[in-house]
Amino acid sequence: MARPLTMSRIPVIDALRGFAILAMIAYHLSWDLSWFGFVGWPVSDGPGWRIFSGAIAGSFLFLAGASLVLAHGQGIRWKAFWKREAVIVAAALAVSAGTYFTFSGIFVRFGILHSIAAGSLIALPFVRLPVLFAYAAAVVVYTMPHWASSPVFDGDLFLWTGLGTPASGSVDYVPLAPWAAAVLLGVAVFKTPGMPALLEAVRPLRLASWPGRLIRFCGRRSLAIYLVHQPVLYGLVWLVAAAGFAPDRIALGFQESCVERCVLAGGSEAQCKTICACTLTTLKEDGLWEPLLTNPEDPELLQDMNNHYNACTFPADSTQTPIR
Known part of the structure; x- marks a missing residue:
């Protein structure tokens, strides 16, 4: 025992x-x-x-x-x-x-x-x-x-x-x-x-x-x-x-969502990361990022966002589908 x-x-x-x-x-x-x-x-x-x-x-x-x-x-x-x-x-x-x-x-x-x-x-x-x-x-x-x-x-x-x-x-x-x-x-x-x-x-x-x-x-x-x-x-x-x-979690989320939509529209992941990073940067430079966060459903701001996205797209992809 x-x-x-x-x-x-x-x-x-x-x-x-x-x-x-x-x-x-x-x-x-x-x-x-x-x-x-x-x-x-x-x-x-x-x-x-x-x-x-x-x-x-x-x-x-x-x-x-x-x-x-x-x-x-x-x-x-x-x-x-x-x-x-x-x-x-x-x-x-x-x-x-x-x-x-x-x-x-x-x-x-x-x-x-x-x-x-x-x-x-x-x-x-x-x-x-x-x-x-x-x-x-x-x-x-x-x-x-x-x-x-x-x-x-x-x-x-x-x-x-x-x-x-x-x-x-x-x-x-x-x-x-x-x-x-x-x-x-x-x-x-x-x-x-x-x-x-x-x-x-x-x-x-x-x-x-x-x-x-x-x-x-x-x-x-x-x-x-x-x-x-x-x-x-x-x-x-x-x-x-x-x-x-700390990283900007909202900005990171925007980029992740943007890349996902870009890839679904036919872009490569590397290309889409470049496009979306450019879009975020130019939105901030042009003073549109904060207004977008405040009024994310504003039609004019959404159109401005898509214009920046298209401007960041390579010429061969100028018909890229808008990110919204």
């Missing part, structure tokens, strides 16, 4: 949590750069980015479940549990408040910290139940969006369930279904026979090199780093943008 785990920290677990927080920092920095137009990466809706974001969230939730077993596997320590729960709830409320003042309507209503707090409450009883119960519960919660969704849960009141369609968007949305399944899976895996012996086998791995120490430090301070890193990153990127170094 495997001996029970002791309460001392396991460096490898700290390192896993550290990897997760460093990945989240990389994701949020990418999101900030995209938000301010420094990069054109589809961080919010690109398939690869969504997988990356989901893997990060799943890692934190899985490790939250693992931590429940490590902390309470030999008996629930209620005082420690409620203290940890209170800290996470307070942090979740701080994130909601901070994002409300920053992003207003798309603030975090139920994000990763909210999900960890609620998921921990759901998963705690399974720490003391046979391991098969935790695996079964993980399957049930994971599949709930497929069989328990209902218009009854639509709107923001029940958005935390994940069983309806929220009425509002959010910069971070991690509902209990299916995400609490990751917490339950963490409980199940760390209660699986053989896991205590495996953890005792890796406990001596100290990861004593400076990268290892850095990663372990991030893992031990993951909550504090989570709360601080995004305001710092967002603030730094905002300062660079406010200093005038």
Whole structure:
């Protein structure tokens, strides 16, 4: 029979949590750069980015479940549990408040910290139940969006369930279904026979090199780093943008749309990029860009825009289709 785990920290677990927080920092920095137009990466809706974001969230939730077993596997320590729960709830409320003042309507209503707090409450009883119960519960919660969704849960009141369609968007949305399944899976895996012996086998791995120490430090301070890193990153990127170094996102959007229409009209991509860059430049030089932004449907301004576009077109393409 495997001996029970002791309460001392396991460096490898700290390192896993550290990897997760460093990945989240990389994701949020990418999101900030995209938000301010420094990069054109589809961080919010690109398939690869969504997988990356989901893997990060799943890692934190899985490790939250693992931590429940490590902390309470030999008996629930209620005082420690409620203290940890209170800290996470307070942090979740701080994130909601901070994002409300920053992003207003798309603030975090139920994000990763909210999900960890609620998921921990759901998963705690399974720490003391046979391991098969935790695996079964993980399957049930994971599949709930497929069989328990209902218009009854639509709107923001029940958005935390994940069983309806929220009425509002959010910069971070991690509902209990299916995400609490990751917490339950963490409980199940760390209660699986053989896991205590495996953890005792890796406990001596100290990861004593400076990268290892850095990663372990991030893992031990993951909550504090989570709360601080995004305001710092967002603030730094905002300062660079406010200093005038950010690309003009509206102008970039205009050029992308112009190139798409030009290519559809028969031009080559390289040629169309040249034409559209010329069009934007001459619109700005002639003082027409700002009026176009103010009155984008004005017929005279649209005709002026198309005249500039045609003037920028190579002579052989003088019959190029207008960009509107």
